[in-house]
Amino acid sequence: MTIVPKRLAVKFNLKREPRIQPDDLAPIFQRWIQEHTVDGMLIDVIDYKHVPEGPGVILIADEGDYGYDLSDGQIGLQYIRKRDLPDNLPDALRLTFRQALSAARQLESEAPGDLAFDYLSAKITFLDRMRYRNTSERFDELHDEISSALSGIYGASVRLERCYDDPRFNFALRSTVNGDLPADDVVEGLTKNLTPV
C-alpha cells in the first residue's frame, strides 16, 4: 500500500477573475473563525497577498489550512491537510477533496455569482519530498492508484498530468475529468461521493 504523504493539498481554481479582491478575504475568514463555518480547530488568519503568486490569505487550522491561494498565477481555494490523514492514499485524497470542496462551496456563497470554482479540475499537491519526489518515474508508479482513487471520488474517469517538471518542486498533479460531462452533474456526483457515510 502506498504510504500517504506528510501533507496533502487540493486546490480548485476560480473559473474567472472575480470582482472580490484578496483584501476582502481576511474579514471573511475571520468571520468563519467566529462562526466556526468550516471544519477543524480554526486558529488564525494570515495575509500574504503582498507576495506575488503566493499563498494569498490563509485560514490556519490545526488539522489543515484553507487558503485563498494565488500561486501559479491562478486564484483558487486550496485546502492543505497537515495531520491526521487516513493511512491509505484513496481515503487521504477523499478527505482532502471533501474539505476543499466544502470550503470552496462555502466561499462561493459569500459572493454568489462572482466566485465560481471549476470543480472538474483540481491541483493535488503531495507535500512530502521524502516519499513523493517530483519525477516522472514516481508519477508512473503512482498514476494508476491515484487515478483510480479520483475516479471513485468523481464517479467518472480522470486524466492526470504533472504540474511541474522541476524535480525540486512539490510532486503536484492536475486532475481533469474526462469527456464532456455536464459540470453540474459532476459536482453533484462529487458532493455525493464525498459525503461521509
Next chain:
Amino acid sequence: MTTWKEQLADQIPETMGILIDTYEAQIELRKQGKLDEKVFAEQRLRKGAYGQRYDNGQRHDGVQTRQLSYPSGELVKGPDTLWDAPGMQRIKIPYGGLTARQLEVLSELADEYADGILHITTRQDIQLHYVHIDDTPDLMRRLAAVGITTQEACGNSVRNITACTLAGVCHDEVFDVSPYAEAMTQFLLGHDDVQDFGRKFKVAFSGCAGHACGLVKMHDLGLLAQTRDVDGEIVRGFTVFVGGGLGTVPHQAKVLVDFCSEEQLLPLTQAVSRVFARLGEKKNRNRARIKFLVAKLGIDEFRRLVQEELETVPHDDRHTAYLDSLGDFTYEPAKAGMSLNGTAMPDGFANWYQTNVYHQAQHGYSAITLHLPLGDFTAQQGFHLADIARRFVGDNIRLSVEQNIVLRWVADADLPAIYRELHAIGMGDAGAGTIVDITTCPGTDTCKLGIASSRGLTAELRTRLIERINLLPDAVRELKIKVSGCFNSCGQHHVADIGFFGNSRRSGNHKMPHFQVVLGGQWHENAGSYGLAVGAAPAKRVPDVLEALTNRYVAERAEDESFQSWVKDLGRKAIKAMLQPYMQLPSFDDQPEYFSDWGDSRVYTIDDIGVGECAGEVVSLFSLEIAKAESTHFEALLALDDGNFHLADEQAYKAMVLAARALVRTKYLDVGDDYDNIVNEFRSRFYDTELVYDRFAKGKFARYLFKRHDQIPNRVNEDYAHQMMDETQLFIENIHTAEQRINGVIVS
C-alpha cells in the same frame, strides 16, 4: 520506511547530528513528562524553535476569547505553551550569507513544514511560521545537511552574528569583515562560556564607521574594522563597542577597546562573555542584557574586569587558527566582470537601476538588492532565485538587515538580463533602500508580545507610498521607515527617520490600536543616534501622520537639510502640536473602524497578548547541562530497546560523564570536554569531599561512574547493558540531589 535521519546520515556533520538527536530525545522525554517544561523550553529556544501567538490555547475572535483545544491536551512545550500550537522556527544565517543550494533547501522546508513563506528578519535570519514542534528535528536535519544550524538561534545565547551586506565588495570598507564574522560564529557556537547568560547576546561586524550597514552601535558587542600602522606594518583589528541595544530603553554602545588586533578578537570576545555570564543579571530578565551591566558598572570598571578576565582565558588554538585561512575566504563570481554597454534596457529597468544597484569596488561588477515586501518571499520564488543566482552570481547571496536579498558579483553587462528574470518572478521591484522599503517586525500577526499590527500598517503605508513614489520629492523618497509591533524594537524603529511602535489607548470602554511616533533616529554611522518619541496616534491615522510630517519637512527644510536636523530644530513640542489633530480618540459609536487594526476585521483587543519567549527561560546552567545527560540516557535506553547493547553502554557512560560535568561546572566552568579531566575533577571536588554522598548509600552511585570510566567492558551483553542503564539512572538522580543540597535549592 526511510527517514530523513537515515537518508541524510552521511551528509550531516557529526556534532550537528548529535545535537539534533539529543533534541529529539528531549522532545520524547518532555512528551513522557520526564523533562521539566522550563528546561525543555530553554532547550527548544536554543534550537530556534519559538512560540507563536495563541500558543497558550486562547484566541480572541473579535467577539469573545475562545479556548483552542489542541489534540495533545495539556501537554506543553514550555510554560503556557501548548504542544500542538504552531510555532516559529528561526534559522541562523551567519552574516546573511547563503548558497544557492541552501536557498533551495530553505524553500523546500517552507512549503513542507510551514506556510510556504520564507521571512527575512532584521538579524539576517530566516524565519518559518506555523511549524509544528514534532517536525522540527527533521527540519533541522535537512538544514544541517547543507551546513545550516538553528543552534542558539533564540534563547539566552549568542544570536546570529550579523555583518554588512556589502562586506567584501564595498568601496568604503577598511577590509572585508565576513571571514571574521564566520570565525566568530564557529568559535562561539556551543562554546561553554556563552551558555550561562541571563539574556540574549547580539554581535555585529561593520567594515566602516560612516555607513549604517553593520549597526555596531546598537549591539551588545559591535566590531568596527580598523587598521593600524605597527612598526611600519599595517595590521588589522577592530574598535570594540559594548553595551548597545534597542529594546524598551535604547542604549548607545560604548567603546570598550579602541583597537583590538585580529589575534585578540576571539579571546577578548570570550573574556566579555565570561564577565557577562558571571556578573550579568539572571533573575530580572528586564535588566539582564549586557547594556545594563555596562551601565551599572560604568565602562571603565567593565573594561578593567574584561582585561582581568582576559588573563584567565585558557589558551585555545582556535583563537588564532582561523587567521591562517583568511586568504581562503574568496568569492567566486559566476561570470567575468563586464561593463554595461549598449544592451537594450527593459521597461522599468531605469528606476530599478537607480535604487537597487550598487557598483562594487571590483570593476565591472554590481551588487543588486531584491526589495521584498515585508521581508517575505515564497518557496517557488526561492527555487527560481536559486537558478538565477547560479546563472549570474554563483553562491554570492546575502540576506540584509533591511529584510531584503542582495545578489553580489553580477557582471554589469548582465544587469538588464537579471532584472528581466527577477521581474518575471516578482522580485524585480524598484525602491530598495527608499521610503517604500519599510522594515517591520512580525507584530500581532504571529508574535506573542505584539500590541499592534506592524505588518498590517507596513503593508498599508507601502501600498500608498508606491502609488505616489514618482511624485515624492527626493528628500522624502530617501527617508527610512521602520515599524515594531511593540516597544521591544524588533523592527528597529529607534534608528529610522520615522519609526513607529505599537501600543494601545482606551476610548470609552474600548481599546484602540495605536502607534507611538519616533522621529529622527539615525541609520547612518552605524545607527549613530536614536529617535525621539513624540506621541501616539491611532493606527488608522498613521498614514495621515506620515503625510503631514513629510509635507511639512519638504516645505520647511533648508537646502540639503537632513530629516534628523529638521526634527531637532523643530523640537518635540512643535512636532507634537503638529501631530495633535491626528491623536484625538474618536468614540466607538462615531468611528468604529478605528477600533480594528490594519488588516484585521476583528474589534481590537489586547487579550491575545501572551508571555514572550524573546528572553528565553532563565534556567540555571546546571539544569541545562543535566538535561543533556538525561537525554543521552534516554538515547541509551532506545539503543537497548533496539538490541544495540554496545551503543547503549557507550551512551550510558557518556550520560554519566555529562551528569558529572554538569555538577563540576557549577564550581569550575572551564572543565572542558575531556572525560579524564571531568572524572578527576568530579572525584576531587565532590567524591573525596563526600559532597555527593547519599545519606544511606554513601559514595556508591559515584563509584558506578568510576568503575565504568576505569574499565571498558570486554563484552557487552543484554544483562550488562541493563545494569548500566539502572546505574546511570541512579547516578543522575544522585547528581540532582547533590546539586540541590550543595547549591541550597531544596533541602528536604
